[in-house]
Amino acid sequence: MSKLNTDILYLISKELQNDKKTLFSLLLVNRNFCEIIVPILWKNPWKPLNYPYKIDKLLIKVIFSHLSKESRNKLKNLDLPINSYKKPFFNYINFCKHLDLNNLNAIDRIIYTIDENFKIKFEIYDLFINENTKFTHLYIPQQSGIPIHLFPEAKRCFSEIKFLSCSTVINSNILVWLTETCKSINELEIIVEEHNNNYIHITKLIDSLKNLVTVYFLKNYPKYSTFPNYHNLPNYSNYPNFSNYSNYPNYSNYLNYSNYPSYSYYPTYSTYINYSHYSNYSNHLKYNDGIYRILENSLAKHASTIKYIKLTKPPITRFLSFFVNLKKLELVDETETHTMKWDCLQNFSLPHLQIIEVSNIPINVLISLIENASESLIEIKTDCVSHDVIDNRRIIQIIYNKCPNLKYLKLLFRNPNILELKKLLINCQYLRGLFILVDLNEDFYWENVFIILAESSPNNLFRFKFNISQILNELELTQLFFDKWKDRAPMLLQFKDCYNNSLEDFKWI
Structure with missing residues (x-):
């Protein structure tokens, strides 16, 4: 295959990067296809996994196939056909x-019951953190048993990450x-926990960033909240000293904490959070409000x-009013009762706002x-925004009067307001x-809607x-x-049976 054709194939494959089925089928064409498509599929192998976390067995088997023969032999008793795997064609x-x-x-x-599982876990981490890997995205949970920053190649692997997701209770x-090493972060996901928030070092990390563009400011740990409590994982402090694993390549040189600078000069949790002050629920709320502030x-x-910015909890302050350059705002109330007080977001201007997504x-x-939002809005997506006929008419009118440049709209329409749809299409x-x-739960006058859409839709719609x-x-x-x-012009038409709270409904556009 010529160089030109390879380049074209690469561009086509990148366009298909979210179409896993097509990419998998192309793997069977020939080696050239494999060499182009495998890196795309493995850029983020965790992406197809569903939450709550249940890691895919096939992915585990591929990861385990990279381990040494000695380690694979120790994994024989697991319900995974490790021995059926030859050494991978690709790393x-x-x-x-x-x-x-x-x-x-x-x-x-999964490997917790295996003899010397701690040693195998280090070997697994070493597969990812070494001189041959370099990451752009890093996701750190509430508790990470292995100190990734102590691996020799950690700085090289993570110094150029663009995206960081971390809980507010991770290790100081x-x-x-991270604050000293990761200077290129422009996308930050902060998951604020109920207790033990390490806000001092989180704020130092935020303050150190020079080009922060995207922020996901989330309450709790939405992706992993139903995953088994990390406090039930083994207490690694009870394991033998790392130096006992001196036979494992070089780990004794850098996994002994005594060889590293002391962090004792940084305040511990007990020095800046006195939990005795938060013995009742009202004080607990004040504590949490203070963290958010x-x-x-x-x-x-x-x-x-x-x-x-994405928020899953109403802000304590009016800090959003400072974001005069904000282009996209996503608001999601993830509480079961949806009783959060969002009125604090009324009556301030975001003059350059282009996209609003709410649920x-x-x-x-x-x-x-x-x-x-002036007339800058080009996209409005709504999910589960409860309102009556009067408010429905009101929001439709606001949209067609205030959003002449609108390109994409997801909105509830009620029967008495179908004629307002026509005005929206015209404006x-x-x-x-x-x-x-x-x-x-109500009948809908589809005939009238289809006639209005066919007769009044603008040329681009x-x-x-x-x-x-x-x-x-x-x-x-x-x-x-x-x-x-x-x-x-030919139309693209799609029907689905229910609301989608994922706010990903415009992927088809």
Whole structure:
């Protein structure tokens, strides 16, 4: 295959990087295809995994196949056909750009019953942290049993990471090391826990960043909250001293903490969090509010560079009002009762805001955000935003009066307001994609909707999605839509059965 064709194949494969089925099928073509596609598939091997964490057996087997023969022999008793694996054709792990320590902790639980499992775990970590790997994304859980920053190649592996996800209770030594080493982070995910928050070193990390663009400011640990409690994992302090593993390559030289600078000059949890003050629930809430206030003030220092923020809890301060350059705002109420008070987000201006995504947010807050976003909004996505017919009419009117440049819209439409849809289509001439949500508990006048869409849609609008598939049984209605759409650009039409709280509904656009 010529160099030109290889380059073209690489570009095509990158476009298909989210289409795993197609990429897997291309692996069977020839070696050239494999050499191009394998690095794409292994860039983030953890991505296809579903939460709560249950690491894929096939992925485990491939990782284990990179281990030494001695270690694989010790894993024979696991329910994994390790011995059936020959040495891999590729060193797949070298292609990883995302290191998710949550998954490595899950592997630790699998091998916990094996003799010398601690030694095997170090060997697994060594597969990822060595002179042949370099990461762009790092995910650190609440507790990470292995001190990754003490591996000899850690600085080289992580010094250029762009994305960091970390809990606010991770080890102080790791946070100090991240602050000193990782200067290229522009995307930060902070998961604020209920207790033991290491806010001093988290704020130092935030303050050290020079080009912070994206922030996910999350309550608790949403991805891993249902994963077995990490406090139930083995207490590594009870293991023999690392130096006992001196037969394992070089580890005795760098895994003995006594060889490293003392971090004792950094305050311990007990010196800056006196838990006796938080013995009752009200004091606990005040403590948590104080943590959020500190972190929000720290993030506000980056107001000139941050372009995207996601919040899963109402802010304590009005720090968002400082983000005059903010382009995307995502608000998600993940509580079961959805009773959080989001009114604090009303009545301040985000003049350059282009994208709003909300889920379980009060309708009055959403209306206020749209009203105060000038005319810069190009995308509005809503999920589970409960409101009556009057508020539904109000938000539709606000959108078509305040958002002339809108390109993508996902919104609930109620029957009495169908005529407002026509006005929206006429006023929003740049609209390209429309996701119509309907209340599944009420009848919907589909015939009127299809006629309005066919007759009033702007020229650029040809992508439609609906959160109900039963309409497909009404062949006369769908045929009516197709007949009236004739002589226009081909449409992309999709139906689905329910709301999707993932806010990923526009991947089809």
